Amino acid sequence: MQKKFNFTKAEIDSLPLPESGKRDTYHDAKTNGLSLRVSSTGVKTFCVFKRIKCGNPERVTLGRYPEMTIDQARRKAMETNIALSDGKNPAEIKRKLKSELLFKDLFAEYIERHSKLKKKTWDEDLEKYRNHLENTIGKKRLSEIDRRTIATIHSSITKQGCSKSKQGSPIAANRTLALISSVFGWAISSGLTDTNPALGIRRNREKSRDRFIQSDELPRFFQALADEPNETVRDYVLISLLTGARRSNVCSMRWKDISFDRAEWRIEETKNNTPQTVTLSLEAIEVLKNRIGKNESEFVFPGRGKLGHLVEPRKGWERILERAGIENLRLHDLRRTLGSWQAKTGASLPIIGKSLNHKNQSTTAIYARLDLDPVRESVSTATSAMLTAAGLSKPGKVIQIDKKKAKG
Incomplete structure (x- = not known):
């Protein structure tokens, strides 16, 4: 016919x-x-x-x-x-x-030749690709991908989110759009294509996130942590909260970088491309000492993947939130939680910025003149306040809750 x-x-x-x-x-x-x-x-x-x-x-x-x-x-x-x-x-x-190159092949080139070499968070690029791009444009030729294709993906993520979430995510849509633009921008500079179809697509408006664990949520949160069956996930979440360090740095935490004598953790490479010395509170030290000897890994939080350390404890985090009855809380909000409690207990913005390794042009000079003593005092004060609000005023009581349950 x-x-x-x-x-x-x-x-x-x-x-x-x-x-x-x-x-x-x-x-x-x-x-x-x-x-x-x-x-x-x-x-x-x-x-x-x-x-x-x-x-x-x-x-x-x-x-x-x-x-x-x-x-x-x-x-x-x-x-x-x-x-x-x-x-x-x-x-x-x-x-x-x-x-002609498929997008999945171009993305693989981008990861190996650019992202892994230039970005500390290259694994987040992989996660965005797997969640939003692999099944949409992964098998498309570059000539088949136009602005309309990219705009449709951006709109879909905005309304529906990734396949693992029932809710849409305007911010995730923007980050995915930025990744696509970065991939094509790199491809142009590498002579692999001539156009960037992500240019000109309007981003979603974003609101700065101010979520942190509130006073009335702390008792439920710590109890849910104590009930977590996976000790690696439990301790990872505790250290993330008690140090305020970034997710990638806590995941790749090494024993050799920890000094129990000085109560410090040295991070050689951070997101800001600067080293950071993190002060460790008594509670953080107890959590770490409790992990000594449980495995032979060089990492504090070992994992089964190629990297050898924990990468994304998403399922464990969801279990904790479900038990605690807490919604709309992300792992990154643990970092904000420490900073918020520091502010609540009277810490100055330069002290908070120093402890969280924030990179801010207006306060960089001030940070350089600060030593760790006021930072240590601020972190310890904030830690004590959080535990008091949770009804766990004694150091190490988080671990003790778990031990009592084990005996019962």
Whole structure:
């Protein structure tokens, strides 16, 4: 069956299937040479069917519908028509289309040649790709990805979030859009493509997040921690809260970087590309000492992956929040929680910035003149206040709760 009509999504989606073993061909009334072949199994493929100078008809396959949109097929058909008119070999055109980079291949190049070398948080790029891009544009050729494709992904994440979440995430949508733009920007500088389809797409408006654990939530939170069956997850969350350190740094915490004599933890590389000395409260030291000898790993929080340490305790974190009956709390909010309790107990902004290793131009000079003594006092005061609010005023009582349950 052959029919000519103006290709639209509605028309193509409603096309009947041919008999078993047969194939129907339809021609676009809008773009010269553009055809759609429909197999009896339902596979729909765009192609260009054109008679070239030597007189023989040639068919150049462009891509499958709906992975390739109608607009993309029309644009690629016009490019192919021009190439055929210029006398280029159809076989070369087919090879070029077949060998063109897929986004998943470009992203792999980006991770290895740029992200891992330049970004401390390259693993977050991988997570965004797996959550939002792998099943949407991962298998698309670069020429098939236009601004409309990217805008649709951004809108979908904004409304629905990732597959693991029922709620949308405007911020996650913005971060994913920024990642796509970064990938294509790097590809342009590397000579792998000529355009960045993520440019010009309007970002969602963002509000600064101010969530931290409130006084009335602390008792439930610490009890939920004590009930956590995975000791590595439990202790990881405790250290994250008691030090205010960033997730990636706590995950990769090494025994060799901890001095129990000085009550300090030295981080050689942070997100700000500067080293940081984290002061350890009595409670943090007790949690760490309780972990000594439980494994032979160089990491305080070992993991089963290639990195050798914990990467993302998402499931454990969700268990803790569910037991505590706490909503809308993220792991990063633990860092904000310590800073908030420091502020509540009278710490100055420079002290808080020093303890959390914030990079701020207006206070960098002040940070440089601070020693760790006032920072240590502030962290200890904030820690004591949090534990008091939780009804755990004695040092190490968090661990004791767990031990009592084990004996029972």
